[in-house]
Amino acid sequence: MAEKSTLSDSKSPPFVIKTVEMHTGGEPLRIITEGYPKIQGKTILEKRAYVRDHLDVFRKRLMWEPRGHYDMYGALLVEPDDETADIGVLFMHNEGYSTMCGHACIGLGRYAVDKGLVPTKSPETELIIQCPTGPVKVWVDYQGGKSGRVRFHSVPAFVFALDQEVDVPDYGRVKVDIAYGGAFYAFLPDSSLGLDLRTAPVQAVRTAATAVTEAVKKAVPLRHPEHPDLAFFYGTIITDGRDEYDPTPTVQTSVFGDASVDRSPCGSGTTARVAVLHRRGQIEPSKARQFASGPTGSVMTGRPVRETKWGEFDAVIVEVAGNAYYTGTAESTVEPDDPLKNGFLVK
Numbered sequence: 025m026a027e028k029s030t031l032s033d034s035k036s037p038p039f040v041i042k043t044v045e046m047h048t049g050g051e052p053l054r055i056i057t058e059g060y061p062k063i064q065g066k067t068i069l070e071k072r073a074y075v076r077d078h079l080d081v082f083r084k085r086l087m088w089e090p091r092g093h094y095d096m097y098g099a100l101l102v103e104p105d106d107e108t109a110d111i112g113v114l115f116m117h118n119e120g121y122s123t124m125c126g127h128a129c130i131g132l133g134r135y136a137v138d139k140g141l142v143p144t145k146s147p148e149t150e151l152i153i154q155c156p157t158g159p160v161k162v163w164v165d166y167q168g169g170k171s172g173r174v175r176f177h178s179v180p181a182f183v184f185a186l187d188q189e190v191d192v193p194d195y196g197r198v199k200v201d202i203a204y205g206g207a208f209y210a211f212l213p214d215s216s217l218g219l220d221l222r223t224a225p226v227q228a229v230r231t232a233a234t235a236v237t238e239a240v241k242k243a244v245p246l247r248h249p250e251h252p253d254l255a256f257f258y259g260t261i262i263t264d265g266r267d268e269y270d271p272t273p274t275v276q277t278s279v280f281g282d283a284s285v286d287r288s289p290c291g292s293g294t295t296a297r298v299a300v301l302h303r304r305g306q307i308e309p310s311k312a313r314q315f316a317s318g319p320t321g322s323v324m325t326g327r328p329v330r331e332t333k334w335g336e337f338d339a340v341i342v343e344v345a346g347n348a349y350y351t352g353t354a355e356s357t358v359e360p361d362d363p364l365k366n367g368f369l370v371k
């Protein structure tokens with residue numbers, strides 16, 4: 025639906041937002057580089073709350089149609105408050121503002137190197153991106169003046185629940201694993217929803233995963249070791265159930281936010297899934313596993329690096345790696361008399 029502007033059109037300055045467009049494994053990344061109003065707040069979580077409460081019309085204009093689309097994804101660079109961080113970022117999608125995004129960290133790693141936001145070093149340039157979930161360490165291949173593949177270590181990943189039973193309307197009682205990889209996800213195999221990821225239409229996967237998400241949200245109260253703003257359920261990842269180690273990729277489709285389908289294997293979801301596989305003894309640090317996206321077949325690798333603790337939770341640092349590519353730049357504008365200027369979604 026189209027929404028009324030919360031900005032006064034006669035008084036507000038013209039809307040001109042510049043962006044750099046990338047994709048990681050097919051998942052769009054719209055990096056906002058110029059034109060956002062000043063963001064208030066000292067901590068990154070305060071900044072996230074500020075854009076959500078005061079500037080949400082900007083997200084809708086940039087993520088929703090006609091400038092974006094139902095499954096668009098964006099990143100807004102902000103001043104970090106963590107002294108160790110090189111850049112800070114807020115993430116946005118069709119419904120709101122997520123707390124961690126692996127595909128975006130992969131794209132932003134390249135972007136930071138290519139824009140000279142960090143001093144470069146070969147063969148790898150290291151940087152820290154402050155995300156709402158916490159600091160994410162990123163290494164960007166950098167050789168012959170060219171940025172390439174990116175790997176990252178997110179905040180500690182932990183299993184919240186294994187084999188949690190939930191009743192999913194239209195699908196029955198299923199068991200899910202719930203884990204945190206910078207955001208909370210539920211995992212279950214396609215077979216328990218009567219689907220086959222290799223052949224199911226993406227809409228069927230979207231519908232089933234969304235039903236699981238709604239059921240888990242109702243049934244499972246979440247806890248985060250540090251901050252209540254981070255204790256929300258972000259999405260469901262349906263897998264092909266091939267959890268035991270195998271050199272060929274295991275397929276997974278992540279459905280997050282308001283039923284948005286990730287075109288990539290989902291970096292934060294992969295982080296969380298590695299935590300589950302690690303807990304079940306199905307993955308080793310020395311053998312990275314390949315995780316392929318259901319919608320596009322694009323691949324990220326993931327492996328546990330070392331065990332740690334986060335508050336009450338046994339946790340693990342996970343390394344995820346992937347590739348991002350530039351697709352262009354854009355300058356988005358708004359005409360005051362456009363009745364659809366604030367965006368709309370077609371499901």
Ligand SMILES: O=C(O)[C@H]1NCC[C@@H]1O
Pocket residue numbers: 051097122124125126127128280286288289290291292293
């Ligand atoms: O790669 C990721 O972590 C993300 N991709 C879109 C949804 C998740 O935030």
